[in-house]
Amino acid sequence: MIILLEENISEKSAFVRLVLGIGLTACGISQLVKENGNRMLGTLTVTAGALKIAEGLFLYCPAKALFNRNLKDAVTTSIQEFVDGDSLMSAFNSRYSGANSQQSHHSGHSGTSNQQSQSQNSNGDEADLLQTVANVAGAVTSTTTAGTAAKQAANTIQAVAGSQNKSR
Structure with missing residues (x-):
């Protein structure tokens, strides 16, 4: 069974990852070959190098794919929540009902000036x-x-x- 991965890195990035992977693998192997070398560090470096080589060869980075998918889901969810009719209406009502109640408390203005200020305020709103x-x-x-x-x-x-x- 062949699994096709959608390319998510450019050819330049793939080349850099390939070169970096070869360098990491070489450093890891040299660490493993030394008599007094740290075996754990050598193994981790070879593993990281092999992963970078694979990313460079397949033009696919799993970390980037996971980040892009999570970011896209977060943006889609936040936009859907914002555009949701109930939340939008409650935000609208909370903002504008407070403005109307404040205007009705001002009784020192005459009726025509109060209507004019409400008209100007609604145009701004x-x-x-x-x-x-x-x-x-x-x-x-x-x-x-x-x-x-x-x-x-x-x-x-x-x-x-x-x-x-x-x-x-």
């Missing part, structure tokens, strides 16, 4: 919300691959949010 939507769409655009529906939707949302923000 809408601009903040549009900017946040544009930022989220930009994050989705940068993390998704080209040609996917998510990337196209994020690009569209970012363009609409940007044009709405400019028109205000």
Whole structure:
């Protein structure tokens, strides 16, 4: 059974790893050959060298693959949690319900000036919300691959949010 690994390092990196692996293996062998050499250090150095040689030959680094997968999962999860409707609405309500209750406590203003300040405040809040939507769409655009529906939707949302923000 043949297992095909997806290449995840460049040819330059593979060459460097190959040369480094050969050097580590040679140092480890020289440590093992010495009469008074440290056997444990020699064995570890030969093992590390062999792993680097294998990475260079197969253009695949398991540590890099594990890190990239964990990073991609973390970004995807955080974006999904942020875009989740319930959490987004609760954040929206907590932010803007506090602003409205503070405005209703100010009774020294006349009705028209209070309405004007609420109108100005809501325009600023809408601009903040549009900017946040544009930022989220930009994050989705940068993390998704080209040609996917998510990337196209994020690009569209970012363009609409940007044009709405400019028109205000």
